[in-house]
Amino acid sequence: MELIKKYVYAVTQKLPAQQRSEIEKELTGLIEDMLEERTQGGPVQESDVEEVLIELGDPSVLADKYRGKARYLISPERFNPYLAVLKIVMFSVVIAMSVGFVIEFFMGPVNIAKHFAEYLASLFSAIFQGFAWVTIVFALLDLRGDRTSDNRAGAKKTWKLSDLPSIPDSKTVIKPIEPILGIIFSIVFLVLFTYSLNLVGVHLFRDGQSTVIPVFNEEVFRKYIPFIWVLTAIGVLRDCMKMITRKWTRQIVVFHLFFNVISLIFVLVMFSDPSIWNPQFMNELIQAGVTTEGIESFQTISTIWDRSREGLIYIIALITVIDSIATGMKLSRIK
Numbered sequence: 619m620e621l622i623k624k625y626v627y628a629v630t631q632k633l634p635a636q637q638r639s640e641i642e643k644e645l646t647g648l649i650e651d652m653l654e655e656r657t658q659g660g661p662v663q664e665s666d667v668e669e670v671l672i673e674l675g676d677p678s679v680l681a682d683k684y685r686g687k688a689r690y691l692i693s694p695e696r697f698n699p700y701l702a703v704l705k706i707v708m709f710s711v712v713i714a715m716s717v718g719f720v721i722e723f724f725m726g727p728v729n730i731a732k733h734f735a736e737y738l739a740s741l742f743s744a745i746f747q748g749f750a751w752v753t754i755v756f757a758l759l760d761l762r763g764d765r766t767s768d769n770r771a772g773a774k775k776t777w778k779l780s781d782l783p784s785i786p787d788s789k790t791v792i793k794p795i796e797p798i799l800g801i802i803f804s805i806v807f808l809v810l811f812t813y814s815l816n817l818v819g820v821h822l823f824r825d826g827q828s829t830v831i832p833v834f835n836e837e838v839f840r841k842y843i844p845f846i847w848v849l850t851a852i853g854v855l856r857d858c859m860k861m862i863t864r865k866w867t868r869q870i871v872v873f874h875l876f877f878n879v880i881s882l883i884f885v886l887v888m889f890s891d892p893s894i895w896n897p898q899f900m901n902e903l904i905q906a907g908v909t910t911e912g913i914e915s916f917q918t919i920s921t922i923w924d925r926s927r928e929g930l931i932y933i934i935a936l937i938t939v940i941d942s943i944a945t946g947m948k949l950s951r952i953k
Contacts, residue, residue, distance in 0.1 A: 621667050622649055624782045628677035635698045641684055693760050699861040700756040707748040710805035715741050718814035740813050755855050789951045790866040797857035808850045822906055831902045838893045852877055866948045874945050882938045889931050
């Protein structure tokens with residue numbers, strides 16, 4: 619029964635999600651009928667199961683027969699994860715940009731028509747880029763999968779039962795919420811840093827007016843935007859792979875650790891650049907009436923400002939190290 623389950627799993631995982639349950643029952647019934655015909659109602663031996671499964675052939679080929687072989691930009695077996703990721707990205711973009719639009723609207727007097735037109739233009743641009751990146755990522759994953767299958771087909775003339783993948787252990791299963799949250803946070807931060815960097819700062823509300831004292835030097839920070847886009851694309855690719863495989867594999871663990879390393883290096887380089895921080899931060903606090911130079915509160919705020927920039931690097935580094943250790947430990951659970 620274990621061998622039959624592995625075979626059925628190998629076939630159904632290559633089919634669209636809505637077909638898997640029905641095909642699983644159909645294929646299981648077919649195997650049982652073939653076994654009954656072979657044994658004439660007698661006891662089923664392991665050798666009988668092996669002969670029946672070998673007769674059915676390569677699970678990939680059988681899956682192609684069930685869904686019909688055709689050329690796709692996004693294959694049926696990956697279309698559901700693709701659609702799910704696309705919806706998550708679109709939702710994240712709309713929410714992040716809408717929140718930014720509302721905050722900027724209430725921060726002070728603006729030309730409503732102009733502000734709304736800029737919002738729509740930015741929203742359309744972000745949605746288009748999100749759609750393009752997600753489609754490209756899944757198309758590349760499909761292309762890589764097709765080449766891998768072709769290489770295997772060329773390297774091995776005959777399919778063997780030993781080629782069947784193991785049914786994933788519950789300890790190595792990736793819960794859908796993990797990659798979903800990863801994609802949402804990646805997109806929200808990308809939108810924030812790309813379109814609403816001016817909102818990252820100290821918000822002051824006085825006399826019905828709202829002002830923001832920015833934390834970053836926007837002109838310098840913009841130089842790092844292309845690298846943030848690249849990191850976000852890699853992060854979304856990682857989460858897409860998780861949604862497709864739905865289990866931890868050595869490849870995904872290594873890719874996850876690789877992403878952590880390059881992310882940490884980027885954070886160290888970017889936040890260690892003194893010019894990225896707003897050089898007039900303390901002066902703008904004084905002008906806003908938050909504090910006065912020379913008094914005790916000024917010194918306290920100045921100390922917090924200086925130490926928080928260093929502390930941010932340490933916090934991010936600590937979180938990355940903990941996540942890397944926890945992810946690395948999953949290797950011991952992978953068969």
